[in-house]
Amino acid sequence: MAGKSGRTISNVPEKSWRKTLLSWEGILVIVFIAVCIFCMTISPYFTVANVFREMPKYLTEIFLMLPMAYILILGEIDISVGSTVCLAATMACMASNAQTPFVVTIIVSLLVGTLCGLVNGLILTNFTELPPMIVTLSTQIIYRGIAEIALGSGGSVVLSDTAGFKAIGQKLGIIPYIFFLVVILAVIFTVILAKTTFGRSVYAIGSNRLAAYYAGIPVQKYRLIIYTITGLMAGLAGLFMVSVTYGANTTTGDGFEMDAIAMAVFGGISSTGGKGSLIGGIISGFVIIFLRIGLGQINMNSQLILLIIGVLLILAVMLPNIMSRIQAKRKTASVK
Secondary structure, three states, X not given: OEXXXXXXXXXXXXXXXXXXXXXXXXXXXXXXXXXXXXXXXXXXXXXXXXXXXXXXXXXXXHHHHHHXXXXXXXXXXXXXXXXXXXXXXXXXXXXXHOOOOHHHHHHHHHHHHHHHHHHHHHHHHHOOOOOHHHHHHHHXXXXXXXXXXXXXXXXXXXXXXXXXXXXXXXXXXOEEHHHHHHHHHHHHHHHHHHHOHHHHHHHHHHHOHHHHHHOOOOHHHHHHHHHHHHHHHHHHHHHHHHHHHOEEEOOOOOOHHHHHHHHHHHOOOOOOOOOOOHHHHHHHHHHHHHXXXXXXXXXXXXXXXXXXXXXXXXXHHHHHHHHHHHHHHHHHHHHO
């Protein structure tokens, strides 16, 4: 648009490399590079081939992080996903051991996960006064309890026929199939959240649910869809967990819900709702995965690894508040 002076005025803000670099996603990219350098320094086994070989058992958690980001942006939480993974993996193993075609085994795992997510969604959308944390804590206990009953006194099940699971656990060169699936799903979830009416509605619900309702957004319908999709992704994660372990036990998926939440929050997604970018969650997911692989290669205690990740998570939550305070003090000082 041309003004009276004859100059052209653009209504599109100019992109600043400095602003991009100092964004949370930009900082995470720097952290990712630093983690890679750090891991290569401490472990001679931290090579591209070794990382891709060890990656499948960790990538299943990104399946959970993707829908968990949606739930957090809603201002809610789902801590039952780890137990859903356990139940889906258990049922998949039992279906496989019953000599069913592998496609039926896949359907069983996905159906079990979807049903678990649907149950969570139906409870939360029909009894809106119930807090999501309490509901999903209850279903977390129920789903793992069902898996433990199904597994019996042995507490585990081993595949009698691994052919189908070996097929989905194959690699293209050194890159496992699961990596390509994670990339495809990450693109789909990111585009839906950032570029569609559904995604914008999710942000609106997380910012102010009542205002979103009066704006005509079907709040409860969207909540039901997101919780159901979360269950579906947990079923998919259970399927790929079996392809790595060739079995299931009562500890399968244990702690996955906390890892998914940590990846999302460390990626800059607000736990109070209405804010965050899925791109940051994806980058932070790979930061945590690479850190785990590198520290695991030097036989670091698993509890110490969790401690390090916990510290990173606290810093991720605190840093935006610290930066806001610094900016507020600068503004106050400039006014004076």
